[in-house]
Amino acid sequence: MESSHRSFRCLFFFCAFILVEKIHGNTLRRQNPFNFEQDYDEPTCGYEQCNLGQPDMINVHLVPHTHDDAGWLQTVDGYYYNTVQYILDTVNFELHADPTKKFIYVEMAFFYRWWNELSDHMRHAIKRTVDKGQLEFILGGWSMNDEACTHYSSIIDQHTIGFKFLLDTFGKCGIPKIGWQIDPFGHSREQASIFAQFGFDGLFFARIDYQDYGERIKTKTLEHMWFASPTLGDQASLFTGALYGMSYSPPPGYCFECGDSPVRDDPRLDDYNADQKLAKFLSDAKEQAKYFTTNHIIWTMGSDFHYSNARINFKNIDKLIKMVNAQQSNGSKVNAIYSTPSCYLYALNKANLTYTSKKDDFFPYAHRSHTFWTGYFTSRSNLKGYERTANNILQVCKQLSALAQLDDEHSSQFKMNFLKQSMGVLQHHDAVTGTSKQYVAYNYAKMLSTGIKECQDVMKVSISKLMNKSVMDPIEDFQFCNLMNVSSCKFTETNQNFAVVVYNPFSQMVGQYIKLPVTSNQLTVFDDKLMKLDVQFVPVSSETKKLAEFQGSASQFELVFPVQVPPLGYATYFVNKSKKAMDTLESKSRSDGGHIEGESGSGQLDANTLENEYLKLTFDNKTGLLSSIMNKERKLEINAVQSLKYYLSMAGDNWNGSRQASGAYIFRPDGDVQDFSKFGKTKLTIFNGNLVSEARQVFSDWASQVIRLYKGANHFEIEWTVGPIPDNDRVGKEVISSFETSIKSEDVFYTDANGREMLKRVRNYRPTWNFENTEPVSGNYFPVNSRIYIQDPSKNIQLTVLNDRSQGGASLKEGHLEL
């Protein structure tokens, strides 16, 4: 058995080399193509080395590529070891064996790791293929980031680490020129703006709404100019191409790694198919060319994790190129070439045409009538929240290490790279989107946790240095409270005399309130001039105490006090045990814990309010819900009913469009929105205090809220706690925060793009095509990265909701907002 197995493998390799020899007419001199000990030419990378094809023919740019997700069904590590390392090994073997071959590589999270494992000999050999433009880096981010759930600062950061690696490693030949967002599920205007500001020359993607695609294919506008920022103008305009067939895989018939037959070109053998393959290629090229404005078309020759045996594709593409181009002597006008997206773009550029323009974005994306990819705007809300928190920590970490001018002795760059690289992976379009397998999502959270810990060490050393303290053992001195989301912090629960250092990463003075979980209300707080501050003790809610994550915590109160922190500076406060207990908040309304009774028809009970200098929030006794908001400065009051509600998830097996289920990617509600009435009355408890007042609402044993108004604030907070969502009825529930107001917003609302500029949204409408909405809820949902608002310009009224993580949002009726 052993010997026959071995001889088969020998035969296979022998055949492979014979083929290469025949096509290129030069004899392969070596078994090992990684022999670089020959003349070393000047780099010839860049547009100059592109094959621009034949001027009077249809030029088919065949782009060998692989799409390597930084985690999805497997962890990022799993994919590397199971597949990606072999892709990079075998592809580079092929590139060395034949200098006409090209390949693009995209995801630096994988390439960086592979590069680090190479010998100097191999690195030198790879660098030659980069210098010759055979191996070209496209996009060059740590991952191919999602565009809906990502914050602009994280998009920039994740490309920065990729670009820096490429520049340091390959010099100018490593610099990417093209955005390559082939798999993200919808496309953001801010992403295109950032790409243009990177200096990219173009952007290609595959996923575009099927109705939009239908219109663009008819009008030959899959390729167009995107004006991606109303404020930056030309600086943010970018050539953009949506790929033919809404796909980044090979055209049907040429996917040699997914079941399509190889080119069988020996007529003496059974299953000879070369003539059919050739005829199909020529006809497919002519068909595709009808929908494009130049004589160039692009075919993406690869897909998810393809090329782990690069021979499978390259051998067949070699045969196709040879057969297709041989027909030119018979008058064929089709020319096939190895190419890259940048060479394809260069060919278009040489044609010097003008294109139509677009100013909005490509959200939401639907690939059929009931399949709107709007679920992932919200999926795995906790992971999205953790990712945003980690981004904040990374920004502070970078600032503090720069301000403190840490040197290598502190390993700060090394430590910060953990979080930079983890965040790079988290931006991936199956990571922050919440669309990975559960164990992969846990792995993402673990990566963030490790990165945050490393960065906190950097922050401790930085703060110590800035405070002129010994930096020998800052880890002992400084502690972080990482579980504040469940009102738990071991350090503040077990100490009653400690200092609190608050850092302000903004370039302006910030005044806000700090909350610390504590066990006693016998504490006082002083500022750095030893002035005693106003404080307030807010009891930890019974809903918080029920959380699994709270168990083991001893905190009874949240100690609230105001802080003022200078720009890019810090302020120190001292917490001390005092002799006398401070007043704690009492619930104002009912002694039964504030449960306000109100049977229908029994008449209204007194309204309850939260009020400060700027705002008055009124709650309806009967429903337990917020009912109106008053802007006291303008003496302006609007009706505003806010509550948690939920949609039932559509069940289905996804077999066809009408059987589309709701899930992590797709949001498809089944019927109208439901309130929580089947779980009993909403319990309302109001606490009024000198610094903060709270309305606590319990909708069910798995859904509660706190509406919070601080002294001196011209906004209020809503903190929701939802889950675990019960599924014992086998019906999914998609929870929303709903605002129903009297604002005359008509059918218009506004959402942000990646935390930057706002886009105008009009219900059941798309600016560039005649939109037929087959999903009245999901088809109106858009990504809300940092804010959503409705307004009545005639009355100068606007309601803005700022969220702390990415969500989906919509305005489905005049005056309504939901997230």
Ligand SMILES: [Zn+2]
């Ligand atoms: Zn992907």
